[in-house]
Amino acid sequence: MSHNTFGHLFRVTTWGESHGPALGCVVDGCPPGLKLTPEMLQVWLDQRKPGGSKFVTQRQEADAVRILSGVFEDERTDGPRTTGAPISLLIENTDQRSKDYSEIARTYRPGHADFTYIAKYGLRDYRGGGRSSARETAARVAAGGVARLVLGSGIVIRGAVVQIGPHMIDRSRFDWDETGKNPFWCPDAKTVAVWEEFLEGVRKAGSSTGAVVEVEATGVPAGWGAPVYGKLDAELAGALMSINAAKGVEIGAGFGAAELSGEENGDEIRMGNDGPLFLSNNAGGILGGISSGQPVVARVAFKPTSSILTPVRSINQDGEEIEMRTKGRHDPCVGIRGTPVVEAMVACVLADAKLRHRAQVG
Amino acid sequence: MSHNTFGHLFRVTTWGESHGPALGCVVDGCPPGLKLTPEMLQVWLDQRKPGGSKFVTQRQEADAVRILSGVFEDERTDGPRTTGAPISLLIENTDQRSKDYSEIARTYRPGHADFTYIAKYGLRDYRGGGRSSARETAARVAAGGVARLVLGSGIVIRGAVVQIGPHMIDRSRFDWDETGKNPFWCPDAKTVAVWEEFLEGVRKAGSSTGAVVEVEATGVPAGWGAPVYGKLDAELAGALMSINAAKGVEIGAGFGAAELSGEENGDEIRMGNDGPLFLSNNAGGILGGISSGQPVVARVAFKPTSSILTPVRSINQDGEEIEMRTKGRHDPCVGIRGTPVVEAMVACVLADAKLRHRAQVG
């Protein structure tokens, strides 16, 4: 129920603002006995960390995660192990530039939550976007690291950017190994240069661009998820749409399925060695809300960054019409750094589904 | 947490199978004092009811809803009023043809949940799809009728089919009044004939087709919804993706936003008489997860009906490879009858958001 809590049995409660002293989360429901060190989470945080290339924000944050509770180590546990108690994770905000916020304190930036926060709460922490800042997603990525431990090494979750602005990858060249070799999570080596040139133009123009991220989870056994409101696709949709700047989610063939006929869309089945062998995966690995054993596949549409240098028309909190441009250190394409966040949310949804499944079915 | 419950404060728990004696739901959290009669719910159920045209299933169901609890009437209440107690709604299944299910009892139909239910539960109610049947959505529509009362007449929720198969409407001709004048919820009078011809071909070929439904809620005040996991768009995405056959959800510009620049996408603001006047609505009425006062706009992609007469390859529960065709009374395009369901889910999400908003903010 909590607005800041995600999940049912593998539960993540995040807290913190962009320019407060720290941010973090409490992960509750984690099974006991799993080996867990800060380093095992840091590896994921480093993927999301800003400052990695000129195509992401130049804010410098170490994003070093501390584990404040929920693990225990003695000579018998052979390293720190989860105890079943809540795991409190904390990340300090180290690069909160002390600056003059008077310019944006009373301004409603187009595409941002400035107006709606005031409409709801009557006040807002305007420093760097406060709670609405994408810095909150650092806590998600940390939690996603715990979720991956719950899932085990048999389940692999990988994300890739498949479209930036109007430029899509060529799917015939899709190669997961490429995603780690460029700063765009691009799975198509030949598209990297196209995006690089396009983003360089966007950046120089003080503009921004949208993107589409695809995520795939392999190794998910058949049977996770449940009808009706607990459908695995519904849980994924809610989780992915909760990411900052997400405006669309699709599973498997997604919106493309609307154009198909029943014969084209229904994944035919033959008998494999270990069970059904599906001849296609338009379902994205989910049938009736339950995993089928095929790879779970989803895509998320990210809108372009709202903070741009180009002047736009707006109003301020006093109702005066203004023209404004947003200075600062912004990603020209938030979808890129959104990729590890998408992965993390999928990991959390699947960890939750795993626990829910064994609760009901054993 | 419950797999069969939807919502946080306006909570709907549905139950029932396609061929059981009845189906229904319990609506909990409804404010007291609202006038509520079965007729006020029946009007919505009649829109979803099968048998309306040759383009929907020929199953005949009265779908008459009974109110078993939660209302009270005496001379002082001036008609039945909600009491604040849970509202139990029941719809009898009247057209459960007694037939021979032996053919499908052990078959895994492509695109259906047959295999995944067995993988999860070890047994399944195969009669008409059991719990996975779209008949469950009748309970959602009934609950949506209660949700509309919670929202009041100032909030109007309307759905339209904007694409069937490859045929999209012409948006320049979009007219909400048209949606009630044809059997397709089509808002574009000129497209009706195109769809009619297309669907006639689909039906005769024993095939099926997908569709996209658009929904709009006007009159939603600014301030509903909340960061971070309680974002209004996240709640909508989860709700809409839980509808049978849904494979994609987008808010506002949705996947189209991925192609836009920041200047194009950010909705500029001028000062109106009652607050901000947005010059466009790419946000779909939601900023930072909170309603902006603009119309809330979402779209849902429906896959084609999986039950088709065309023979497809599959296996059965014994692991034998088979070729099968699904006989019976099926909608060639489930998106059409999905429209009132989409509306109902949006109504439930908004009623829930209204109650959550006043809980925290008063």
Add this chain to the structure above:
Amino acid sequence: MSHNTFGHLFRVTTWGESHGPALGCVVDGCPPGLKLTPEMLQVWLDQRKPGGSKFVTQRQEADAVRILSGVFEDERTDGPRTTGAPISLLIENTDQRSKDYSEIARTYRPGHADFTYIAKYGLRDYRGGGRSSARETAARVAAGGVARLVLGSGIVIRGAVVQIGPHMIDRSRFDWDETGKNPFWCPDAKTVAVWEEFLEGVRKAGSSTGAVVEVEATGVPAGWGAPVYGKLDAELAGALMSINAAKGVEIGAGFGAAELSGEENGDEIRMGNDGPLFLSNNAGGILGGISSGQPVVARVAFKPTSSILTPVRSINQDGEEIEMRTKGRHDPCVGIRGTPVVEAMVACVLADAKLRHRAQVG
């Protein structure tokens, strides 16, 4: 979250008023594959059923339970089996005497919820107490029957009345087998006559009396429950205090523990064949919120029935001071018929704890 839902993973949502057409519940989260027939639930409902002796209400209700969903039977399931889908249970109200309620419609009966329902909701279903009637507990008992199936035959839950008014049982004569041999669930054969005479006096005086019910669950394995807010004793306390007329709950030594020293209270441990052998059970089978393998023991205090023939002072909805007596068919001691309800709530709590345990620990 729902006010009318109980449990986390084994979830029971009840609905219905005393004089509406029916009452019932939806049980969600039940594992699949369990044999379930109406008869298996009816046996528990018959224990709670009114009309059994002159010491309980003379209202005549068959309390016949119907199963509307969540079970399936074919030749392979060997009788109806749960499918994992929500189980809808319905009990019709057959003895809603059509009578004149004008006398109580606007009266606030002392000890009843009349005033507080009006204070909260502004209106109330005054017929037989509406939602506040103990008839609601029939749905709990039905759900408890399902919970017992989830627990299996190794866990035995038994209740006994250990005090009626000032008359306590002699614990040295405690014999569970006696509870089924008298109309009071009395485990002490010699106390039966005392209570009978006492209650006869209470009944003739048009008065009522309180009672204490004790419940014991044997066979609960060590490890169920969890810190901190999920403590098994906290869950039991919330569940038992939710029963109509309950005013106190204690676990193990309970309030008596306040008088003990640490040496007296701490249950010493020796080594048994299958693990720890506790030398006493002041803990009531729960340590740190987690079951220890000892019998789980709780007691519930029931206040005397508020509906009495003796005239008492009150006011009505117009603020006029009145003197009133409550006619009708009331239990002189609600604690007696509360016993199967106490058992049912303990069954539901334990079923929930079982599912939660295997979710986290596997």
Add this chain to the structure above:
Amino acid sequence: MSHNTFGHLFRVTTWGESHGPALGCVVDGCPPGLKLTPEMLQVWLDQRKPGGSKFVTQRQEADAVRILSGVFEDERTDGPRTTGAPISLLIENTDQRSKDYSEIARTYRPGHADFTYIAKYGLRDYRGGGRSSARETAARVAAGGVARLVLGSGIVIRGAVVQIGPHMIDRSRFDWDETGKNPFWCPDAKTVAVWEEFLEGVRKAGSSTGAVVEVEATGVPAGWGAPVYGKLDAELAGALMSINAAKGVEIGAGFGAAELSGEENGDEIRMGNDGPLFLSNNAGGILGGISSGQPVVARVAFKPTSSILTPVRSINQDGEEIEMRTKGRHDPCVGIRGTPVVEAMVACVLADAKLRHRAQVG
């Protein structure tokens, strides 16, 4: 659902172990615009803080609380105000004596959760009791401070110890003002000396004793709480029983009500200036689960501290029978320092009830 989360709309998630680096909580759902400084919480923590007298543990902890998120201050907010975002509170553990735990690492102390944690999780953080330590209640007290702000100054919540061991207060001398004048929260000045002498004996004997704490909330308006499982008394019972060492909870007349007749127990009503005037308060301010406007009154039984110097029989993790005594700095009567915790839990329950009430009723 979370085992470590308390509340529905005013939600508190606690984390931390006795000897970890810190403990804390996340408070979610707090309304915006409330003035909140660390000092406003510290005042309550100081009441619970150890080391205050020789009758409580000599562990020295500053228990200084930090607010890491959820508040914002600028010149317009006139001091830090809540923003509606989650409030993260952190308390460092400063007195974690580095000592040798090898003695208790594998021992099951009677009355403690050592065995049950192992039975459940397979490992445990044995340093100072880990998660089962009463240090966790510091986080509850901090959260209770926030809850009091949500309730406002019109609602006053006060606790008193009314029994220590066999020694009860004389209710005719009950004076709330006395509770602040002695180290026992004793409301009866003459009983202070009795308890002092009794506790001195307990302490010198290396023993411990139980206690009963009474709590009263005045100013609660009629109408909070709700049937059936959301009953205010059920919520209180669950909350209070979740406190470490609690073994019993009663509301109003509680277990005493079992001995009363209906005439004695039902609180008669006359007409007051502002509504009903109840002539007694056996109901403890709650009728049908809903507040009546009378003071809400509850009592909690605390068992004696399990950590005692007196040798007791037990076993260790290897199944060996041992005799053991618990050295260390322990409260001889945990009920005393439990008093601010009881108050805090009542504050949290009422804040939650306030938000739930306005969600449904407005």
